[in-house]
Amino acid sequence: MPPTGPKQSPKDTYITVYGRKPVLEALADPALSVDKVIAAEDLSRSALGPILSAARERGVPVRRATAHRVKVLAGNGRHDQGVLADVVAPRMRLVTDFLAALPAQAPCALLVLDAVTNPANVGMVLRSATAAGVDGVLLPRRGVPAIDPLVIKASAGVAFRAPVLRSSTAAEGCAALRAAGVRVLGLDARPGGSALFRDPLPERAALVLGNETDGLSPDVRAELDGTVAIPMRGGVESLNVASAAAVAAYELMRLRRP
CATH class of the missing domain: 3.30.1330.30 (Ribosomal protein L30/S12)
Incomplete structure (x- = not known):
């Protein structure tokens, strides 16, 4: 449990x-x-x-x-x-409540925001994640902007009906996910991890997006089961966090198709 x-x-x-x-x-x-x-x-x-x-x-x-x-x-x-x-917000709930209602071994696709500080990025992540159909976006109470008019505007109003999951901190939320058997993977361009599109993702997966400048925080890295990178070409080192979230969300949902 x-x-x-x-x-x-x-x-x-x-x-x-x-x-x-x-x-x-x-x-x-x-x-x-x-x-x-x-x-x-x-x-x-x-x-x-x-x-x-x-x-x-x-x-x-x-x-x-x-x-x-x-x-x-x-x-x-x-x-x-x-x-x-x-x-x-009818789809907002505690991450622990979401996990308690999740049947054992049932697949789930989640995104986690770790110290993403730009309200526009938060709004765009909520919009693309909701459009893709992910089961939840974990927005911790600390370290991420509250869902305010700036976030709502960037989401084009989708924030009101987005599947938002809440926890005190991102690290606390990741720990709860892992305890429930969800594999928590950080999106990270550093070598040594898996590659999105090439390596299969688990059926119960949460992909974590880090800060716009510093990436994944040390506290969250300590809760990860591994990392995964989005393949880059043309000398591009990384994507904007909202763009990366859209890629990750649609890949998570693509894998659910029969």
Whole structure:
């Protein structure tokens, strides 16, 4: 049995959008389920008017909090504009919950982000992974940007329905995967590993993508079962992490075809 972790927190259930326009867009999208809106107490009703009207039409509760509390909840004091909304992410769950529901020996195809810091890269990874049909993208709470408006924009809105798996750190998530019998392989251009397209991948596999500059972190390297490289030609040393994720995701899913 995989190890059990902490109970799911609101950060593992909702995607928080902040700023008046993103909140209004979330309320206007019938495909999204908005749990609540939180507005700063010092925000005038005239400034909040369109949001209040849209929330009333959707039956979404609007709560008031101090401006400081809104900044803390949004995690971005510069751009929150005193308002945020918690949007339900139906496919987001703890990695331990995903593993507990995974039948023994059932195949799975996963991506893991290890200290990927650019929100645009995170959004594009979520978009390509969801399009490819992977079972999950592990986004740790620490070391990777939160799913915010920048990530959502880069994903073209796919982030709301992406199969996101959560853990405290990437290393902790990798350890849980290995304990459940998932082979954890780091994408790495260093010699000595396997080659994507040439060497077969296991049926239960998680491919880890490292930081844009430094690659895989030491803590995550300690949890790997091996490494795999994307073949490069023309003197190219590496791909952008979002491009590498797209290649890896589609190769994982190609191998599932009968």
